[in-house]
Amino acid sequence: MSNQSITILIVDDETMIFESIADILEDEGYQVLTAENAEQAREQYRAHSPDLVLLDIWMPDTDGISLLREWQESGNPNTMTIMMSGHGNIETAVEATKLGAYDFLEKPLSTGKMLLTINRALQTQELKSQNAALKSKIAPDIELIGNSRVMQELRERATQLAEQSVPLTLTGSAGTGKRQLAHYIHQHSPRHEQPFIVANIAAMDNETILTNLAGDSKRAGIIAQANGGTLYIDEASLLPTDAQKLLSQIIEHEAYQHGDGKGERHIDTRLIFASRLPLNLLKERLSAELFDHLSIATLTIADLNSHSEDIPDLLDYFVNHFADVEEMPYRHFSLAAQNLLRQHHWQGNVREVRNLVQRLLLASEQPDIGLEEAREALAPLEAPSEDNTWSQIIPKDLSLREAREMFEHQYLLEQFRHCDGNVAQLAGRVGMDRTNLYRKLRSLGIDPTQKSL
Structure with missing residues (x-):
């Protein structure tokens, strides 16, 4: 990385100091920004996301330590910070380092030491970026499980x-x-x-x-x-x-x-x-x-019940995931257990399968999960509490209007299927006038002319 592509922000309330530092850094080929106080520093930081900040500790409005803490909590993690102070002490330097500062320079600054510290900080940041890129390349790929x-x-x-x-x-x-x-x-x-x-x-x-x-x-x-x-x-x-x-x-x-x-x-x-x-x-x-x-x-994304043939693949994936990533015991689902789970109605979709696998891996260290164990694990799901049933059908974070319309959509769609797409039968079943029913179906995105839903 050439110096011309690197931006350094100097934050110091003493004009003569930051102008002197800026001249030195510009001679070295860096792009330089300056700020005389914390407010200007925040504006420059947000607008330009500098590669490195030279930050004075003692400023009249907000001190450098507070500004550093603020940036570490919500700023650009790729920015390196070097603290400066003419009244430095060990305690301040330690605090700055704990907050994420790369180093601490005492005033009056030595040009040679400052340039060496900046160079090392930028090299460190480059190594961090390379390591992050390497980790992202070797991280496991996101998968969409199933061959249906x-x-x-x-x-x-x-x-x-x-x-x-x-x-x-x-x-x-x-x-x-x-x-x-x-x-x-x-x-x-x-x-x-x-x-x-x-x-x-x-x-x-x-x-x-x-x-x-x-x-x-x-x-x-x-x-x-x-x-x-x-x-x-x-x-x-x-x-x-x-x-x-x-x-x-x-x-x-x-x-x-x-x-x-x-x-x-x-x-x-x-x-x-x-x-x-x-x-x-x-x-x-x-x-x-x-x-x-x-x-x-x-x-x-279709509900899991529409492609239940993918259940064995999902079981296998989650077993391996929990065994490899969370070091849970590896267990194998018997063919009978897999068939049982394929026939289960998964209201919670893939998330429910994941939770079931996790629960079964924690339940025992026996190598196999048989039919009875799988059936027992499903038992609480087959007869959930009234509160859990409704939270699965209609999420609790919806507004009343959203919840009502989601319920109407699911209710009428299910009733329509029971009537094999016959609107006359549906009208009698749900107790609605046929004209109003047509209007309601269309408003909910259900095509009343579609015979197969």
């Missing part, structure tokens, strides 16, 4: 979409593996060496979603972390209006308004959205602008 026709088609479509950069929307029931699929697409994309960042919208307070995404005066934000890579938006139906506008802005202009209110930031990231709601219900939750973008490329 359903899974083969899913893999083929996912691989095709991985080559694109347009926004992608994944839909599917809880536990089907939407995040796994998104990560698989990222890993097979041209961005695979860049970060895969998850924004779990359901886990955020509604009032903080925009700040979590865009950042503020103290945080870079989730979007900034995904620069160059992939940003996975988990449960897009819960996005508030302001966050939807922000994401639309990114899709249309590859830029967004940072939360500190100081202008637009360029961003290069691929957005993958996910929702448990089908597209027709998701459309009602999102602005027309954002939904138009989300509907360009879509992929739906």
